[in-house]
Amino acid sequence: MTRTSKIMIVEDDSAIREELVLLLENEGYQVFMVTNFATITDQAIREHPDLILLDIGLPGQDGFALCAALRKAVSAPVIFVTSRDSGLDEVRALSLGGDDYITKPYSVPVLMARIRAVLRRSIDTSEHLDTMEAAGVRLSLTKGTLTSAGRTVELTRNEMQIMVCLMEHTGQIVSRADLLDALWDSQIYIDDNTLSVNMTRLRGKLAELDMPDLIKTRRGMGYQL
Amino acid sequence: MTFGRFLSDRLGRIILWLVCFAAAVLFLAATGTQIDVLIILLLILLLVFLMVQATDYLRDRARLRELESILENLDKKYLFTECVPSADNFYKRCLFDLMRRAGQAMISAISDTHAAQRDYREYVESWVHEIKTPITAARLVCRQVEGEPRRKLDSELAQIEAHVERALFYARAESPEHDCVIRPTSLSEIVSQTVERHRTLLMQSGVRIETQGLEQQVYTDKKWAAFILGQLLQNSARYRGDTPVITISAKPLAKQVQLTIQDNGIGIPAHELPRVFDRGFTGSNGRSRGGATGMGLYLCKKMSGFLELDIQLTSEEGVGTCVTLSFPAKENLTRM
Numbered sequence: 001m002t003r004t005s006k007i008m009i010v011e012d013d014s015a016i017r018e019e020l021v022l023l024l025e026n027e028g029y030q031v032f033m034v035t036n037f038a039t040i041t042d043q044a045i046r047e048h049p050d051l052i053l054l055d056i057g058l059p060g061q062d063g064f065a066l067c068a069a070l071r072k073a074v075s076a077p078v079i080f081v082t083s084r085d086s087g088l089d090e091v092r093a094l095s096l097g098g099d100d101y102i103t104k105p106y107s108v109p110v111l112m113a114r115i116r117a118v119l120r121r122s123i124d125t126s127e128h129l130d131t132m133e134a135a136g137v138r139l140s141l142t143k144g145t146l147t148s149a150g151r152t153v154e155l156t157r158n159e160m161q162i163m164v165c166l167m168e169h170t171g172q173i174v175s176r177a178d179l180l181d182a183l184w185d186s187q188i189y190i191d192d193n194t195l196s197v198n199m200t201r202l203r204g205k206l207a208e209l210d211m212p213d214l215i216k217t218r219r220g221m222g223y224q225l
Numbered sequence: 226m227t228f229g230r231f232l233s234d235r236l237g238r239i240i241l242w243l244v245c246f247a248a249a250v251l252f253l254a255a256t257g258t259q260i261d262v263l264i265i266l267l268l269i270l271l272l273v274f275l276m277v278q279a280t281d282y283l284r285d286r287a288r289l290r291e292l293e294s295i296l297e298n299l300d301k302k303y304l305f306t307e308c309v310p311s312a313d314n315f316y317k318r319c320l321f322d323l324m325r326r327a328g329q330a331m332i333s334a335i336s337d338t339h340a341a342q343r344d345y346r347e348y349v350e351s352w353v354h355e356i357k358t359p360i361t362a363a364r365l366v367c368r369q370v371e372g373e374p375r376r377k378l379d380s381e382l383a384q385i386e387a388h389v390e391r392a393l394f395y396a397r398a399e400s401p402e403h404d405c406v407i408r409p410t411s412l413s414e415i416v417s418q419t420v421e422r423h424r425t426l427l428m429q430s431g432v433r434i435e436t437q438g439l440e441q442q443v444y445t446d447k448k449w450a451a452f453i454l455g456q457l458l459q460n461s462a463r464y465r466g467d468t469p470v471i472t473i474s475a476k477p478l479a480k481q482v483q484l485t486i487q488d489n490g491i492g493i494p495a496h497e498l499p500r501v502f503d504r505g506f507t508g509s510n511g512r513s514r515g516g517a518t519g520m521g522l523y524l525c526k527k528m529s530g531f532l533e534l535d536i537q538l539t540s541e542e543g544v545g546t547c548v549t550l551s552f553p554a555k556e557n558l559t560r561m
Contacts, residue, residue, distance in 0.1 A: 013358050019365030057354075083357040105360040105386055107379075108368055110421055184424060187417050189434030193468070 005119050006030040008049035010040060010066075011081070012058050020053070027112065040066060041073045051119055052078045054098075067096050077122045079114060081106070113185045134170040135214060135225055139163055148209040159202045161186045162195075166215065166225040175222035199223075226289055231282045239278070246270060303331060342399075349396040353389055360385060376429065383425040384516070387459060391520055394452050398524060401531040405446045412475055412484060412552070413439035415447055419454045423462070430462040430469060437474035441482045443552035445532050450552070453528060453536075454486070456521040457548050461488035463517075464510050464546070477554060481535075484550045493540040501538060502526040 007029050011017045017033055024031045032047045034040055037058055044052065052070060056063025067078055077099035099118050102111060132139045138147045144160055145152050155163065165182040166174055176195060183190060206214045216224045246267065253263055296305050306328040312318045360382060367378045397404045416439055420427065427434070461471045472487045493501060497508045504523040511517025529536045535551035
């Protein structure tokens with residue numbers, strides 16, 4: 001991510017609110033939390049968030065009406081958070097301009113994946129490129145190929161997602177658990193052993209490109225590009 | 226009511242009348258009335274008497290039939306005494322009134338029970354919604370813990386969530402019309418949402434999931450179908466073998482889409498198969514591994530009834546279990 005996105009949290013439960021702030025800040029987002037629920041729309045206009053996380057079960061307020069007002073005031077996408085998951089609510093929320101809908105209790109990776117997805121959709125789409133480049137290799141997402149110095153190999157879907165995840169965090173260590181999380185986000189539901197198998201194959205293909213050591217193994221920590 | 230039963234009810238009175246007739250005839254004969262006159266008198270008397278009995282019989286029979294047809298047409302039969310026309314004499318009215326009072330006592334007892342049941346259901350639903358907030362907070366706090374304790378806490382939280390979800394759907398299944406919305410739904414969306422929801426359990430169990438041909442549209446309620454699928458995935462993860470693989474595949478079949486969930490787990494003994502959908506049945510696997518509630522598959526069966534979803538389970542010990550859900554793929558639902 002080239003610039004930090006600002007996320008506005010509207011949540012009445014203070015424990016969740018504070019944890020969310022910590023969590024999102026750790027993930028590198030800029031966070032603004034609402035503590036005065038009477039002037040939410042004004043605060044949104046002042047703060048210009050890139051994304052609003054809105055609990056529609058605020059005491060004494062109709063979350064749906066609030067969302068409609070927010071949509072009018074700012075252009076930021078809205079993710080609804082709710083503990084009520086009746087089907088009608090969902091339809092209503094999305095028809096009122098919510099961009100996504102997540103029900104409590106959500107797990108953290110799921111929440112993060114939703115936030116990333118909504119941000120990716122809304123923030124300048126040019127950032128969402130067809131090709132990625134890092135460490136001297138070029139990955140074509142549409143063709144599913146990896147190119148280096150004129151040579152090209154074809155990747156399977158699993159290998160490509162592993163590569164994407166590593167390239168998004170070039171230079172950083174990516175743990176096996178993070179890799180698995182990223183793969184499950186992309187609906188590739190594999191286990192640890194299969195990850196090892198895919199990793200070996202991917203390295204084999206990198207060897208064909210004369211870059212057998214592109215992906216370094218950091219013992220006990222994970223992988224690094 | 227037959228004429229015989231009617232007569233036997235009135236036998237005492239009829240005999241009394243006949244005795245009176247005989248006594249009157251004897252008295253008149255003794256006081257010198259002509260025998261011809263007596264016979265005519267007796268015939269007229271008997272004729273009138275018989276006509277009275279016959280009209281009584283016909284009237285009683287007609288009334289009984291009317292009452293029976295009222296009862297027949299009532300949806301809630303216990304409201305019978307509230308619906309019948311009032312009786313024609315005081316004694317019958319008193320009897321009816323007694324019946325009605327007894328009936329009213331029962332009706333109010335029933336409506337109290339209904340109200341209590343509804344209150345309970347509403348309480349369970351709101352409780353479930355309340356409990357989700359602290360669970361969510363706990364999940365977030367959990368992120369600050371590292372390593373093994375976090376993994377353990379995550380899995381305990383996932384279990385709490387699973388129990389809470391079952392309680393919610395148990396309450397909902399009592400009156401499905403409040404919650405069930407049937408509309409065209411993408412099967413792959415149901416599957417990916419369900420996997421996402423049970424991700425902690427599945428990943429920690431080291432499960433690999435393979436999907437095949439899920440690009441189908443079915444007519445169902447997304448949340449309910451996801452719940453059913455979730456129970457099946459939890460079972461597959463819980464009763465897994467050494468290298469657990471769950472294959473989720475779909476294929477269209479006439480007016481249906483068949484979703485098959487196949488695992489390579491420990492399987493279910495053949496003699497327990499007929500009972501797996503019974504309420505509270507845990508089986509030998511459930512007992513030996515612990516934590517089984519016997520509610521998951523029971524709820525699946527019950528809910529699939531509302532969704533007009535056919536659910537079939539086959540299993541072989543040591544090989545795996547296969548559950549097939551047949552979704553309606555066309556809008557041919559009759560009930561909801």
